[in-house]
Amino acid sequence: MNYKAKIYVTLKKSILDPQGRTVENSLHRAGFSSVQNVRVGKYIELELAGEHAEVETQLEAMTRDILSNPIMEAVRFELEEIALSATEG
Amino acid sequence: MKTTVIQFPGSNCDMDAFHVVSSVLGQPSSLVWHSETTLPSTDLVILPGGFSYGDHLRSGAIAARSPIMLEVKKHAERGGLVLGICNGFQVLTESGLLEGALLRNQNLHFLCKDVNLKVENSKTAFSSAYSKGQILRIPIAHGEGNFYADPETLARLESENRVVFRYVGAIEDAEGNPNGSMNDIAGIVNARGNVLGLMPHPERASEEILGSSDGLGLFESLLNTLATSALVK
Numbered sequence: 001m002n003y004k005a006k007i008y009v010t011l012k013k014s015i016l017d018p019q020g021r022t023v024e025n026s027l028h029r030a031g032f033s034s035v036q037n038v039r040v041g042k043y044i045e046l047e048l049a050g051e052h053a054e055v056e057t058q059l060e061a062m063t064r065d066i067l068s069n070p071i072m073e074a075v076r077f078e079l080e081e082i083a084l085s086a087t088e089g
Numbered sequence: 090m091k092t093t094v095i096q097f098p099g100s101n102c103d104m105d106a107f108h109v110v111s112s113v114l115g116q117p118s119s120l121v122w123h124s125e126t127t128l129p130s131t132d133l134v135i136l137p138g139g140f141s142y143g144d145h146l147r148s149g150a151i152a153a154r155s156p157i158m159l160e161v162k163k164h165a166e167r168g169g170l171v172l173g174i175c176n177g178f179q180v181l182t183e184s185g186l187l188e189g190a191l192l193r194n195q196n197l198h199f200l201c202k203d204v205n206l207k208v209e210n211s212k213t214a215f216s217s218a219y220s221k222g223q224i225l226r227i228p229i230a231h232g233e234g235n236f237y238a239d240p241e242t243l244a245r246l247e248s249e250n251r252v253v254f255r256y257v258g259a260i261e262d263a264e265g266n267p268n269g270s271m272n273d274i275a276g277i278v279n280a281r282g283n284v285l286g287l288m289p290h291p292e293r294a295s296e297e298i299l300g301s302s303d304g305l306g307l308f309e310s311l312l313n314t315l316a317t318s319a320l321v322k
Contacts, residue, residue: 015192016269018193018197019193019197022197066154067146069147071182071189071190071238
């Protein structure tokens with residue numbers, strides 16, 4: 001089975017996000033005045049193959065140990081089945 | 090003092106550090122590429138400043154997972170000295186050799202200027218040549234130097250006197266904490282006292298001709314520590 005993983009890395013809520021604040025100010029200046037609590041994170045996509053349970057285990061390890069830093073980031077992912085990628089076929 | 094300076098792809102302060110230890114202090118020094126799996130016999134490992142892996146993913150994150158870092162960790166476990174400067178400090182936090190993390194500067198700017206550092210703890214292997222309370226003029230050059238640690242870790246760092254250097258202002262044109270670091274922390278040491286990370290660049294302030302030699306004391310402290318322990322042996 002081939003999977004595409006969509007990974008969302010965000011700053012923990014307790015961390016100040018000056019980038020988010022800057023983006024929020026920019027949105028306000030552009031007239032979107034009701035916007036609040038802008039937080040900027042990271043989005044990562046990757047494909048991998050295996051049984052669903054094994055793929056989930058691998059993703060938990062790579063998102064926790066490499067793709068995010070648990071000291072200041074939270075991470076979650078979604079998995080979807082895909083057809084074989086063109087590079088593998 | 091045998092020194093090894095690690096080079097990661099994107100490190101750019103490796104030669105400055107190498108110059109200080111080899112030419113200014115005349116010590117036997119070597120450069121080791123990140124993909125090596127052995128370290129030469131060495132007293133001090135320096136993780137230099139720069140933009141290892143272009144700061145991709147997180148500053149120092151990929152470098153911290155380089156093959157050579159396994160050996161650097163073993164060296165630290167054996168009690169060997171490790172000095173992480175700027176990107177090197179980021180590598181140390183990402184590798185778990187030091188607590189905390191370095192976040193984006195609070196004002197989002199890349200800061201390139203001189204700062205004043207106060208020596209908070211002059212009893213470490215990295216600061217014994219200084220006196221407690223001494224102010225050092227050292228340059229910084231970073232975009233992610235904002236030191237963060239959770240409240241419990243921060244309290245522990247302070248109570249154990251592991252904050253070695255702190256940003257201060259009030260002398261000439263220095264404005265104090267430039268990047269929003271918690272408790273104005275510029276450099277910390279590990280519990281064992283053999284691993285230190287700091288964001289400012291002492292290797293850029295080790296010769297008067299460059300404007301300040303206040304940074305040389307850090308390297309001299311290490312020399313003295315090794316000389317003393319050699320005598321003890």
